[in-house]
Amino acid sequence: MTDKTENSIDHVDTVQSIDRRKFLNTAATAGVAGTFLSMGLTACKQGTTPAVTGNAAPAAAAAEAGHSPHVAPGELDSYYGLWSGGHTGDVRVLGLPSGREIHRIPVFNPDALVGWGVTNESKAVMGTKADGSLKYHVADTHHVHGSYKDGTYDGKYAWVNDKINCRIARMRLDVFVCDKITEIPNIQGFHGIFPDKRDPVDEKINYTTRVFCGSEFSAPLPNDGHDMEDPTKYRSLFTCVDSESMEVRWQALIDGNCDLVATSYDGKLAATNQYNTEGGVIYKDMMSAEKDACVFFNIARIEQAVKDGKFKTYGDSKVPVVDGTLAANKDPKTALIARVPVPKNPHGVNASPDGKYFICAGKLSPTATVIELAQVLKWFDGEVADIAAAIVAEVELGLGPLHTAFDGRGNAYTTIFLDSNVVKWNIESAIKYYKGDKTAKYVVDRIDVQYQPGHLNASMSETKDADGKWLAVGCKFSKDRYLPVGPLHPENEQLIDISGDKMKLVADHPVRPEPHDFIIVKRDIIKPRQVYNMDEFPNAVKDPAESGVTRNGNKVTVKITSMAPAFQLTDFKVKVGDEVTIILTNHDKVEDLTHGFAIEKYNINFIVNPQETKSVTFKAEKAGVYWCYCSHFCHALHLEMRSRMIVEK
């Protein structure tokens, strides 16, 4: 399985039936692992010889593109891209189709430009230890999704998760700032998130009210040092967070490891695909069962169970935990969950924009499974005996299918990791083919990508307004696609024009590892404000005449205002040992006229945007004169814009 011919499939473009490679459901466990190990590496090596993967073809494709990704100077992009920032712990805002990064929203990790993790306001959002220092500095962000109204984005919020320290954050899209972070209890390996699209009970509530969260890793519950060496007692949970309060509403015990999450357009169902339902703790054991699952949560029933007191709590957590395991939910009429069997170790689950299907990609199986939501609801109602009836198609797509996007014209686009391509396939044709019509050609097109694609997403793909214009593909390896920059390579986010029958690769965009996932939103949906209102900040220094120093014991408050090119105060005195709080209000009203405030040798920097107020608190540890300067270019006399902190012994 590791010879060159096997991996060189750029010339099997329209082949949809690749039975000879359907080995993954039948091979012995160790054999599978060994084969995949070799294949992963072979695929990597393959990339160092681009000719093998048909490098010339995509380059040619760019020239004949229907849409150009090139945005002339002074022109605006047509879409916002909200990109998970990976380990940088932020959310990157791109313009598309240009691929230009317009902004980064600091979220889980400190950011020395805006003073995220430096100012008191940001530390309150991020969370601190008892001594006032930040609780966490690192994150591994994965998934960004936006809030919905009427089945499409409303431009109000976006959410992103952190896998390392199990946090979910919300960003306000009016000012592109993170305003809430919640650490989820009882879990590890927090991977997938998805907001609901309307309320499961009250049909009048046609907007997002909850965000669902899947966690991968199982651990003792509570994880306080008991049962550590008996993995059969490890548990994993699925979590519901309130989209407004950002408090955890409930959790559900599940079998196996959650991966991605999807929600239905009617609000009734959330789902997560699960791998390692066998509960292995080393990778070989995680692949022993032939089938894993796509688990559907009946939200209304779960919330009724919580109301009825049918839950437990664990350790210090007050969060109600219902039992969503298979063993506890055998009767469809009372079940909180429905477990649809899919080939083992599936990866992505995505909702089609017509509201009918969830599509589970196989990862270790070369297939995608199409699950009809109406059938799942019927199973919960007792109208369908076997949940497997919800599977309306399971078709082969290529080696290592991971994630699926949609064009709103009935086609799905799935990343094929090991084959390094994207396959465009027609859902209804796949259903026909699965039903027995072997003349149904469900694979419509296939395009090589460079290399090993993970997530992909199309413009508005996660809404009922999927418009089928652009497809971005997050390739995990870039190898030879950019100038070499040492051992750490960028990842490669490729942009594909999907407006026509054939996919056309039009641009490579390098990104710092590793973004994982992203959404592409029509620009008219997001309506940001560019100047704050001073009244939004309770601690604003509204009049420069209020600036000055006040002392309460060893606690000193310094009120300062900024207006280009000067701070009011030009100097201020404190004493060694003081706890100093500086409150700075920017009185400039002009859009884009942001000031910075840095204190030499005191490790402090933050910015204040027009009409914004921020504060920092620190201990004056060193005597001497310490210049404070405007660290964000503001004016011709920017270098001269300073204040002096005089720290007396």
Place this chain on the structure above:
Amino acid sequence: MTDKTENSIDHVDTVQSIDRRKFLNTAATAGVAGTFLSMGLTACKQGTTPAVTGNAAPAAAAAEAGHSPHVAPGELDSYYGLWSGGHTGDVRVLGLPSGREIHRIPVFNPDALVGWGVTNESKAVMGTKADGSLKYHVADTHHVHGSYKDGTYDGKYAWVNDKINCRIARMRLDVFVCDKITEIPNIQGFHGIFPDKRDPVDEKINYTTRVFCGSEFSAPLPNDGHDMEDPTKYRSLFTCVDSESMEVRWQALIDGNCDLVATSYDGKLAATNQYNTEGGVIYKDMMSAEKDACVFFNIARIEQAVKDGKFKTYGDSKVPVVDGTLAANKDPKTALIARVPVPKNPHGVNASPDGKYFICAGKLSPTATVIELAQVLKWFDGEVADIAAAIVAEVELGLGPLHTAFDGRGNAYTTIFLDSNVVKWNIESAIKYYKGDKTAKYVVDRIDVQYQPGHLNASMSETKDADGKWLAVGCKFSKDRYLPVGPLHPENEQLIDISGDKMKLVADHPVRPEPHDFIIVKRDIIKPRQVYNMDEFPNAVKDPAESGVTRNGNKVTVKITSMAPAFQLTDFKVKVGDEVTIILTNHDKVEDLTHGFAIEKYNINFIVNPQETKSVTFKAEKAGVYWCYCSHFCHALHLEMRSRMIVEK
């Protein structure tokens, strides 16, 4: 001076004589400040109506560009751009002309992807407090420059400075990693840096051996709490750092505030332009003198003075400090410095690639001053009585000239901040004009930029190989050039084709604030390695069989290896209260096959590139099972690649 007509100078393109605006050398101090205050704001407001600044023209120019900035998928850029990362504290590596960010090198601030500030190796470079925590988390990086050999880049090192906490860092360009950081004593407001281009004494040494550093802010010396309220006793210093050891060689007391730094091609001279020679502490006082200076340092004489013991030291610092003030250096034949008067509050100083001139931009004067280096050397030799004889031109360019780049064809390109344009002017014509030939048309071309440009640089401009192909312009305000993203705007790095007679704007690239400065290097100069040699790491776990846990009291060492898709150890045990050191060696050899190592809820993440070893040390504070997972996508079974840390009570 604030009416619209005055600022709408897009239609005075070829006007080089703008005498009516030569107000800045004659206006009263307060008046100047007031005028500039208004102008800064007016310029900002103006930007919100793009039509006024000739927005249409640049867009049209893109279509007729001689060179295209568009790099097709799979094609490589022609140049590396090394960009100061601003407050992110890193160095950004761009490909040009595409403007794509290929890499960020973490330097002064923590980076949760590579584990910069997390791993023991990076903490040793960054500097820690006695308790092992990082000394600094924020930075304000300004200037990136590369190492030289024979007057051009040798691709070995680059340096960058931090203005807040007064640090200089070196990056290895073979692996694109920061390997040394030095905190400079006795200074505040560390602004400009520049490496020398050959040795001032030994002509055979034709490569970089020193980096010169200018500091802006004056403070008591030492800054320990004395003389804090008598600014006349504040001092500022110029610093020389050894390029190999990165130790501070010497410092020189100076008058006023250093801004940018330049070095001569013969190695003999370094210079800094100075503002606030009057020693004001508020912005109005900083503009009271009519003239400030470009100060030249005679490196050989300074180093001889140090050898001769003619220096002092201050406070705890052992660094020899020579006296480089004007008062101590009146006799040219023994002077350590030569002070060339230039109009007040100058900003940039740049060396022309023919080696002949330093060009000082006026900022508050609409002029650039051309200083002939041969004349400065003659002054030091006593052959020229008046140092002002070194001024061979002082010509008007526009309102707020800041920085100058070169095309290697005798032309200079200067950013004009208030006018928001770039002027292309011919140096020899300017010299003729200044000598009295008023027919000499030194202004060759002028182009609007969007908006308020600071630094600019052309391809290879800072070397004798300046090739005149591309000019990047760092515009401080982007205003309406990108999709709105809330109050904080990106800055706008514009790319201009300078290969022809007329400048042509070809692309806008948004950047996170604020990059300040950058260099553009031909791609064949930098030759990175993409896989480490395991022997480079003394603590490498060279054989997976060596992996395991060893204990010495409560200090526990855990040796682990990685090879996709598994860690060897799959689990390890420690006890609450242990000081745990994890050493991880990546045994994968395939280019781009990087693994991550994240520990759930323990706030740890770092990566290991192919054949690399890294370590982390932390306290095991919480009992329980904590999954460690590969956080950098590596393989189809990446999600299954884990280890378990079992922390016993």
